[in-house]
Structures are given as C-alpha cells and as structure tokens.
Amino acid sequence: MTAGRFCSILLPNTMGTTVVFANQKGGVGKTTTAANLGAYLAEAGQRVLLVDFDPQGNLSSAVGVKTDGIGSYEVLTGGANARDVVRATSVENLFVIPSSINLTGATVELVHEEKREQYLKRALAGVKPDYDYLFIDCPPSLGILTLNGLVAADQVLIPLQCEYFAMEGLTQLLQSIKKVQAGYNPELAILGILFTMYDSRTRLAQDVVQEVVGYFGKKVFRTIIPRNVRLSEAPSHGVPVNQYDADCIGAQSYRKLAEEVMSRG
Ligand SMILES: Nc1ncnc2c1ncn2[C@@H]1O[C@H](COP(=O)(O)OP(=O)(O)O)[C@@H](O)[C@H]1O
Ligand SMILES: [Mg+2]
Incomplete structure (x- = not known):
C-alpha cells in the first residue's frame, strides 16, 4: 500500500527498544521488574513483548502463561518462528514468549556452535518492529544465555538489591557489559541501575544507595x-501487580518507574 510505505519514510524509526534485565545474582528482582515494568508500560499504551529467557520460567508464570509448550528455546534454535510463539496475557498490550523446559539444555548445545552469542538477536529480529519494547529476562549467571541477551539488546537494566555485596557483583557485570560492547554489540547502552527490595529502616540499604549513586x-x-509483600504475592495469582493490588506501594513504584523509563526514551 502506497500510504503505508509513505508513512514509514516520514515517521521516525519505531523499531522496538530491546531491554535486557541482567544481574548474575539470583533473587535481585530481575523477573519481578520485567513483569511489572512491562505491565505499566503496557497500561500506558506501549506494546510490550516479554521474552522469558530463564529456564526456570518465572516470568511466564508471573503473567499467567504456562511453559509446557514451545517457547524461547525453540525460537532461539530456529525450531519455531518468534511470532508464532507469542502469547497474549491478561494485560492489554502485554505479550510473552514463554520459557520452555528445553532451554535448560541450550547452554550445553550452543557451546560448539559458531556465533553462538548471536542466536537470540537473530531470533527476535522478525518481531522487533511489532513492539515498542522487548524485555529479555535472563537467568542468574553470566553464561551463554545472558550473553545472548546482552548481544540482542539495545539497553541493559540492572536490578540491584541494597545489600553488602551489591557493588562487587555490579563491577563484575559491568566488565561483562564492556566486553560485549567491545566485541559483539558496540551500541549496547545502560538504561539504568534499579534499586529493588529497599528497606529504608536499615542503615545498610541507605549506605549502599549512597555508594552506588556516588x-x-x-x-x-x-x-x-x-x-x-504484595509484589511477591502477585506471581502466585498469575498477574502483574497492576492487576493484583494497584494501590500498594510496590505497584505505585513500578508505575513511577515506567514513567521514568518512558521519559528516558
Ligand atoms: N520489591 C520486592 N518486595 C518483596 N519481594 C520481592 C520484591 N521484588 C522481588 N521480590 C520477590 O523476591 C524473589 C526474587 O525476585 P525475582 O524477581 O524472582 O528475582 P530474580 O529474577 O532476579 O531471580 C521473588 O520471590 C519475588 O517475588
Ligand atoms: Mg528471575
């Protein structure tokens, strides 16, 4: 259609921004942030695709989608087309490519493949124009899956728990990001470092925030x-916090974060 082609010339590049949620530590809020930030961006009218890239499948269950069929593994290895695997969620504009049990084996299978760090980028290329944001949720390691996530992404969001070893872990992660920037993905930018599970009553949390901001x-x-606690309860109901308890402080915080992310462009 002529009109369509004409529009695509005039409009700015509307390709989806791919954000990877990375931290080699488990339990820091990667999955919780991907689900809830995604939900609030979707609520604001953005089309969001969550990519569950952790064999544990927590992101899929957090949005009420089972991981018993084909999913990110099949997309990764070319056994399925990303567009055919996308599932709708209970939140309008929020979609997910679920994890699949086979993803556990991917780490071993990819080891001997050429350009093994490029698989996810290639697999998602076809769906990137369909969304405003693509969120890749990584497992808690700096292995081949996280490497694929960093190579496929435009930006990285680093959730950080306010605890004593936070800085050590962060330094290690930043070194990995630098290597990826130097080798495979020079355009990779840091979207931001996000403090999670903050407890204002502890002195340690305040100190960690101060040090990292410094x-x-x-x-x-x-x-x-x-x-x-509402943020930790929502996944067991299979909905993001905006559909579980939109008034709780956790929900309000993720709504604010969505505004901040949109304002950062
Ligand atoms: N802000 C928070 N307040 C309370 N519990 C949280 C919060 N963020 C995450 N959790 C809970 O902490 C655990 C780890 O969070 P999760 O997002 O799964 O971390 P990761 O994906 O980094 O392993 C989960 O049980 C989750 O429900
Ligand atoms: Mg997780």
Missing part, C-alpha cells in the same frame, strides 16, 4: 522499589 550518578533510576 559512582554511577544519573545512571541510577530515581525510582527505588521498596520491599513490598
């Missing part, structure tokens, strides 16, 4: 996610 300044999101 080092990274504006790279740290102004929004801090507090520890809030």
Whole structure:
C-alpha cells in the first residue's frame, strides 16, 4: 500500500527498544521488574513483548502463561518462528514468549556452535518492529544465555538489591557489559541501575544507595522499589501487580518507574 510505505519514510524509526534485565545474582528482582515494568508500560499504551529467557520460567508464570509448550528455546534454535510463539496475557498490550523446559539444555548445545552469542538477536529480529519494547529476562549467571541477551539488546537494566555485596557483583557485570560492547554489540547502552527490595529502616540499604549513586550518578533510576509483600504475592495469582493490588506501594513504584523509563526514551 502506497500510504503505508509513505508513512514509514516520514515517521521516525519505531523499531522496538530491546531491554535486557541482567544481574548474575539470583533473587535481585530481575523477573519481578520485567513483569511489572512491562505491565505499566503496557497500561500506558506501549506494546510490550516479554521474552522469558530463564529456564526456570518465572516470568511466564508471573503473567499467567504456562511453559509446557514451545517457547524461547525453540525460537532461539530456529525450531519455531518468534511470532508464532507469542502469547497474549491478561494485560492489554502485554505479550510473552514463554520459557520452555528445553532451554535448560541450550547452554550445553550452543557451546560448539559458531556465533553462538548471536542466536537470540537473530531470533527476535522478525518481531522487533511489532513492539515498542522487548524485555529479555535472563537467568542468574553470566553464561551463554545472558550473553545472548546482552548481544540482542539495545539497553541493559540492572536490578540491584541494597545489600553488602551489591557493588562487587555490579563491577563484575559491568566488565561483562564492556566486553560485549567491545566485541559483539558496540551500541549496547545502560538504561539504568534499579534499586529493588529497599528497606529504608536499615542503615545498610541507605549506605549502599549512597555508594552506588556516588559512582554511577544519573545512571541510577530515581525510582527505588521498596520491599513490598504484595509484589511477591502477585506471581502466585498469575498477574502483574497492576492487576493484583494497584494501590500498594510496590505497584505505585513500578508505575513511577515506567514513567521514568518512558521519559528516558
Ligand atoms: N520489591 C520486592 N518486595 C518483596 N519481594 C520481592 C520484591 N521484588 C522481588 N521480590 C520477590 O523476591 C524473589 C526474587 O525476585 P525475582 O524477581 O524472582 O528475582 P530474580 O529474577 O532476579 O531471580 C521473588 O520471590 C519475588 O517475588
Ligand atoms: Mg528471575
């Protein structure tokens, strides 16, 4: 259609921004942030595709989708087309490519493949124009799956728990990001460092925030996610927190974070 082609010339590039949620530590809020930030961006009218790239499948269950069929493994290895695997969620505009049990084996299978770090990027290329945001949720390691996530992404969001070893882990992760920037993905930018599970009553949490902000300044999101039990309850109901308890402090924080992310472009 002529009109369509004409529009695509005039409009700015509307290809989806791919954000990878990375931290080699488990339990820091990667999955919780991908699900809830995704839900609030979707609520704001953005089309969001969650890519569950952790064999544990927590992101899929957090949005009420089972991981018993084909999913990110089949997409990764070319056994399925990404567009055919996308599932709708209970939140309008929020979609998910579920994890699949076979993803556990991918780490071993990819070891001897050429360009093994490029698989996810290639697999998602076809669906990138369909969304405003693609969120890749990584497993807690700096292995081949996370490497694929970093190579496929435009930006990385680093959730950080306010605890003593946070800085050590962060330094290691930043080294990996630098290597990826130097080798496979020079365009990779840091979207932001996000404090999660913040407990304002502890001195340690305050100190960690101060130290990290001291080092990274504006790279740290102004929004801090507090520890809030409603955020940990929502996944067992298979819905993001906006559909579980939209008034709780955790929900309000993720809504604010969505605004901040949109304002960062
Ligand atoms: N802000 C929070 N307040 C309370 N519990 C949280 C919060 N963020 C995450 N959790 C809970 O902590 C656990 C780990 O979070 P998760 O997002 O799964 O981390 P990761 O994906 O980094 O392993 C989960 O049980 C989750 O429900
Ligand atoms: Mg997780």
